[in-house]
Structure formats: structure tokens, C-alpha cells
Amino acid sequence: MSSTAGNNLISNVPAIKVWAENRMIYLELNDGRILGFPADRFKLLKAASESELKEVQLTLNGYALRWENLDEDLTVQGILEGRFQLPLEPST
Template structure:
């Protein structure tokens, strides 16, 4: 049996931030969110700065002017974060 695998390009059509989470809506209808604190620069950004996220490079990148930060959509969706999850204290 032959299987045909098609890879869908991961492209964002919009992005927004609320309560220190950044959300992406992808062209296939999925909504993906991640904690801003998983990235060094975004972890230091204010809530107002996080809200100014822009989708750039034809949906392949996220951009913040202040702070000066760029992330790839594919990298974020793949879970390539800079920092580990904070330890939970029991």
C-alpha cells in the first residue's frame, strides 16, 4: 500500500496576546497559543508590549517592535522555546 503524505505549510493569518499568552490563528483554522515567558525577551515585555505583536513575512514570522523580537511561526508551533516551563511547587 502506498501512502501519500502532504505537508501543510504553517502560516499565521493573525496573532494577538492576552494574559501573557500569545495566540496565532493558522491558515488551516487551528489556533495555537504559547506562554510569552518561554522566551527571554518576551518574558521581560509588558502586557501592552506583548499586545503589539504583528504577523510578518507572509505569515511566517511574528514581530514585536518593542521589545525588538522576532519568532518564526513554524518554530513556535514546533515547540522550539528558549526557556523551560517554570517548576511547579507541590
């Protein structure tokens, strides 16, 4: 990683809101962007029910997502960089 990576547009952007809907996790970032990703891109989230997914909370001043009952934590930075555990499954 280059030393300038910390200065790019995707670095150090916290979320101000997080929610789950139809097995998608959505983030609203403090710069106004809204992004979503399929819960099925992460092992523990893939196995979770819709109601368990909806229990997501923002932690670390908006820099991380936490599912207490699943004992799962994700960083906003990792999501922005596309660091997912599982490949995207093709739509049927």
C-alpha cells in the same frame, strides 16, 4: 532532520492572526487551528509588559511574529515545533 520533514503537517503553515492576552500569545493558522504559548517561554517576551506583548504583528506573509519595540522575531514554524528558549514554569 529527515528530508521528508518539509512535507509533514506542521511545516509551512502561516498564521492569519496573532494576539496577546494574559501573557499568552495566540496564533490562528490558515488551516483553522488556533494555538497559544506562554510569553514567558522567550527571554525578551518574559521581560515585556502586557501592553508591549500586545504590540505583536505578523510579518513575512504570516510566517513570522514581530515585536518592533522589543526587537524580537519568532517564526511560526519554530513555535509549532516547540522551539522555546526557556522551560515551562510549573503553575502555582
